[in-house]
Amino acid sequence: MTPKELVLQAVSALFIDFDPEAAKKLLAPDYIQHNPAVPTGAAAIIGFIPALQESGVTATIHRVIAEGDLVVLHTTYDNAQAFGAETLVAFDIFRVEDGKVVEHWDNLQPAVPASETANGNSMTDGATEVTDLDKTTENKALVEGFVRDVLNGAASERITDYVSTETYTQHNPLVGNGLDGLAAALAAMAEAGQVMAYTNTPIVVAEGNFVFIASEGVLGETPTAFFDLFRIENGKIVEHWDTLSEIPSEMAHENGKF
CATH class of the missing domain: 3.10.450.50 (Nuclear Transport Factor 2; Chain: A,)
Incomplete structure (x- = not known):
């Protein structure tokens, strides 16, 4: 198998x-x-x-x-x-x-119903087919660059090197579609004292047009796990799904969240 x-x-x-x-x-x-x-x-x-x-x-x-x-x-x-x-x-x-x-x-x-999200999409709808298997390596490198420059803040001004300025379909229930929707959501979070920061991305899995990352960081002052899935088309990120959850201080084992 x-x-x-x-x-x-x-x-x-x-x-x-x-x-x-x-x-x-x-x-x-x-x-x-x-x-x-x-x-x-x-x-x-x-x-x-x-x-x-x-x-x-x-x-x-x-x-x-x-x-x-x-x-x-x-x-x-x-x-x-x-x-x-x-x-x-x-x-x-x-x-x-x-x-x-x-x-x-x-x-x-x-889950948040599509009727209640900022983008009109559900947290799971959208493209599902794995394509472009010959581009797995370059798509993985693209997302790793996005993590380094944008999510980890090394060069956040380079976001348009990674994310499409024409089509960016968002499935995070609090974020609108497009780069404008992302910018507005991040600004609102910062104003509310809920700044989102990725500090480490220990797991990256890529297959064709899909790249998944599992990261740890903080949301405000709360230790948080961020799991993100990106779809890439023509060398740019065009769709995004995610889940996030607090990382508890006590667990039922000693293996940690990651």
Whole structure:
């Protein structure tokens, strides 16, 4: 199986079929967990399967990208009170090794209906098809440059080197479409004392026209995890999805958020 196939089977066993035996075959016993609320090890998540089934949680996968041993899923969880809200949008990252899923990171955020967002888009709609596989390397380099210059502030004036000035579709519920929408949102956050700063981006996964990053930083004074997905077209970022969540000081394991 490819890493994608393995991860999709594991997610199906956990959240669709609710099949502990299938999950046990797909997860390494020493599965490393980074979700702050879930203990590490395969036994913990497998033991939670009956409660998940009882809760009625459902998972809808919108996007799947993979690079090497890492697979990223963009997912909506409904009936997700067990995770903290009725409906949650999530990015899940899985690492595969020797035919098993061995590590997991995620970031979940309560969903906002498209009718209530600043851009009229939902947090998950938009393009889904992976294309331009021959441009994976250059698209990854583009986003890494955007992280360095814009998100980390090395040369924020270079934003138009990275983001299209013609089409920039935004799925963050608080940010309008286009560069003007982004600038207005950042100004409003700064005025409210909620300055957003990215300090480290330990995970980057690229496949064709999609590049995903997982970063840590701060929102105001709150330690925050930022998970972002970008779509690139003709050498510019043209679409963006994200989730963000506070990084708690106490977790159910010692693995950290990242």
